[in-house]
Amino acid sequence: MLRWVLLAVVFSALAGLFYLSPEFKEIAAGVGIFLFGMLFLEQGFHAFTGGALEHVLRHSTDRMWKSIAFGVVTTTLMQSSSLVSVIAISFLSAGMLDLVAGIGIIYGANVGTTTGAWLIAGFGMKVDIAAYAMPMLAFGVILEFQDSRSLKGLGRILAGMGFLFLGIHFMKSGFDSFRAIFDLSALAMTGYGGVLLFTLVGMVATVVMQSSHATLVLIITALGSGQLTYENALALAIGANVGTTITAIIGALGANVAGRQLAAAHLLFNLLTGALAILLIYQLVDGIEILSRWLDISPDDATLKLALFHTLFNLMGVALMGPLTTPLVRGLRLMFPAPARVGSAPRHLNASVAGMPATLTEGVRQEVLHLYDHTADLLLQGLSLPNTVLTTDQDLVGSGELEEELNSVDLEAEYERRIKPLYSEIVAFISRHQGGVTPERFQRLFELRVASREMVQVVKDIKHMRKNISAYHRDGAPVVRQEYRRLRAHVAEQLRDVDRLRRETSDGREALPLLALDANRATVEEWDVRFNENLDRLIRDGLIDPDSATSLMNDSTYATHLCRRLVDVAETLFVAHGAEQHRAQVRMKLDDADWAEVRQRAVQRSS
Amino acid sequence: MGWKKAVAWLERLFDRSASRRAREVDALREVLKLLKRKERRLREDLAGESRDKRRRSLRKKLEIIRVQRRKGVRLCRDLRRR
Numbered sequence: 001m002l003r004w005v006l007l008a009v010v011f012s013a014l015a016g017l018f019y020l021s022p023e024f025k026e027i028a029a030g031v032g033i034f035l036f037g038m039l040f041l042e043q044g045f046h047a048f049t050g051g052a053l054e055h056v057l058r059h060s061t062d063r064m065w066k067s068i069a070f071g072v073v074t075t076t077l078m079q080s081s082s083l084v085s086v087i088a089i090s091f092l093s094a095g096m097l098d099l100v101a102g103i104g105i106i107y108g109a110n111v112g113t114t115t116g117a118w119l120i121a122g123f124g125m126k127v128d129i130a131a132y133a134m135p136m137l138a139f140g141v142i143l144e145f146q147d148s149r150s151l152k153g154l155g156r157i158l159a160g161m162g163f164l165f166l167g168i169h170f171m172k173s174g175f176d177s178f179r180a181i182f183d184l185s186a187l188a189m190t191g192y193g194g195v196l197l198f199t200l201v202g203m204v205a206t207v208v209m210q211s212s213h214a215t216l217v218l219i220i221t222a223l224g225s226g227q228l229t230y231e232n233a234l235a236l237a238i239g240a241n242v243g244t245t246i247t248a249i250i251g252a253l254g255a256n257v258a259g260r261q262l263a264a265a266h267l268l269f270n271l272l273t274g275a276l277a278i279l280l281i282y283q284l285v286d287g288i289e290i291l292s293r294w295l296d297i298s299p300d301d302a303t304l305k306l307a308l309f310h311t312l313f314n315l316m317g318v319a320l321m322g323p324l325t326t327p328l329v330r331g332l333r334l335m336f337p338a339p340a341r342v343g344s345a346p347r348h349l350n351a352s353v354a355g356m357p358a359t360l361t362e363g364v365r366q367e368v369l370h371l372y373d374h375t376a377d378l379l380l381q382g383l384s385l386p387n388t389v390l391t392t393d394q395d396l397v398g399s400g401e402l403e404e405e406l407n408s409v410d411l412e413a414e415y416e417r418r419i420k421p422l423y424s425e426i427v428a429f430i431s432r433h434q435g436g437v438t439p440e441r442f443q444r445l446f447e448l449r450v451a452s453r454e455m456v457q458v459v460k461d462i463k464h465m466r467k468n469i470s471a472y473h474r475d476g477a478p479v480v481r482q483e484y485r486r487l488r489a490h491v492a493e494q495l496r497d498v499d500r501l502r503r504e505t506s507d508g509r510e511a512l513p514l515l516a517l518d519a520n521r522a523t524v525e526e527w528d529v530r531f532n533e534n535l536d537r538l539i540r541d542g543l544i545d546p547d548s549a550t551s552l553m554n555d556s557t558y559a560t561h562l563c564r565r566l567v568d569v570a571e572t573l574f575v576a577h578g579a580e581q582h583r584a585q586v587r588m589k590l591d592d593a594d595w596a597e598v599r600q601r602a603v604q605r606s607s
Numbered sequence: 608m609g610w611k612k613a614v615a616w617l618e619r620l621f622d623r624s625a626s627r628r629a630r631e632v633d634a635l636r637e638v639l640k641l642l643k644r645k646e647r648r649l650r651e652d653l654a655g656e657s658r659d660k661r662r663r664s665l666r667k668k669l670e671i672i673r674v675q676r677r678k679g680v681r682l683c684r685d686l687r688r689r
Contacts, residue, residue, distance in 0.1 A: 395658070395660055395661075511641045511645075512638060512641055512642065512645065515638070515642065515672075515675055518671050518675065519664075519667060519668045519671050522667055522671060523664070523667070526667075580630055580631070580633075580634040581634050581637060581638060583631070583634065584631065584634035584635045584637070584638045584679075585638060587635070587678075587679075587682055588635070588638060588675050588678050588679045588682065589675075590671065590674060590675065590678070594674050594675075594678060597674055598670060598671060598674055601670060602670075
């Protein structure tokens, strides 16, 4: 209700002002068109967040300077530090970035956003910018009608730039006319009181418009037409720099702890930079005079000097905060501690991750990996083997670990506590967010859902096997106990192989994981045949009673299904999808005819 | 650049499916190169391995790589012929 009342009040006030002043109407229309352009620009860049951006992001954020450069370049291109910050928060939430890299991007975005002021002050104020806007809008709209996603995106970017330019033109012309009627500079304030007041005004204006860029355009156009004093314009720019963090804060509300840590870093950086700029404003002004002479900026070109000031105080912030990043990260982790990793609460499924197609699939993959960790742990508990077996290279059949007393794990209770809730969350999250994604991403989400289901089945398989493992380990004949030990060793070794593949793929030692999994498949199938042949021999020779033999047969079937599922899960989770090399591996993966050839050669070798 | 190479380059430039096929061949060749490297590493491991079970597993991996490589070469040849 309050929202509607507020909206009505704002609309009435604006309508009144529009009626009283056509110049104000022109300025407001300029702001509106400018913000509309920003919106178009954001949507246009979103069209490219399905591949290229993630690829660049992953490869250009492994060092602090690279992260900063990435922030500068992307913000310069997109002309929106807020969009870059929100993207960084989403990527961090999805586990595709670490906090240090995210902070580097934020530093860079703060410097990159100052290029907007240079563009407007150096170009927008000196030429008839509307003349450039028209062809951009025309070309942009034509591209918008194309089928290709990339062309559509390009069209949106062009149209967005066109609207930005048109908005600047309207604001400039509005302020020029406004000057003849009312002199806003009469409201100017000097001294620190003025600096603080105008900083606050800049902050509020940016929070309302959710774009420091729009505020800066207003400041520059007002300054260019003499409606603002230079000193007050500097204070407004400081305020705009602080106010811009609001978008990141809103974006972080739906993010996980990592996303919130980054939003807090953004706020801290901008607050500190702002405070420093206020404290040193007069020294900075002196510095700008010297630099302006050096850069050949005319002494009466206040707009370019404002752009220089904007860049200078953000660079000062980076120089100050850059070396303090490590303590900053420590402080943020203390302020926003990661939730204790017990139980199975999801870690990556949140609104921030769902905001972009790339972070959606990667976030879900990370969560399914989380489910895999629980599954692997429960599987080892079901086999009554310690986690250390995953990192050794020993032959488990002969090891003493299989002889030891079995643990007393309650697999049913553990399944209800750790697997089922997480699986349900993953399924619900995918179902909620799969609409509207590209067919490729839809397929990827489907595969991840299937992998989750397979892991649930793995836990159910081990639950079934565990009954006989416990019974025969206690009371079975020596030969039956020995067969159950072989069965347990086989399952643990398959898990170990899959787990090793995960490590080797992530650290780059295994370049072809998809093809490597063919060997795992072969092992699983061969073991099944060998185990059952041995079982036949034991029955034939009367070394095993039929009752125990059928139990072993059933459990070997569970074991084989379980191991096949593990290989399928590995294929979905550990193999990088989508790249050309992945498609080449898919083509070279062995099919039925190839398997027949492998088997035939094995027979030839054994005979 | 030789005449043949220039023609192939122009073909790739103007024919979308030819350029896609060329990308596929490049990717297959890259995978074949990596497989060859892996095969060499596994042969070294096999030479230094004395445990029976591990030797069997390495031999099986080598056998599978052999079939995969043959398949890759065949796919490359087919794509080039098209």
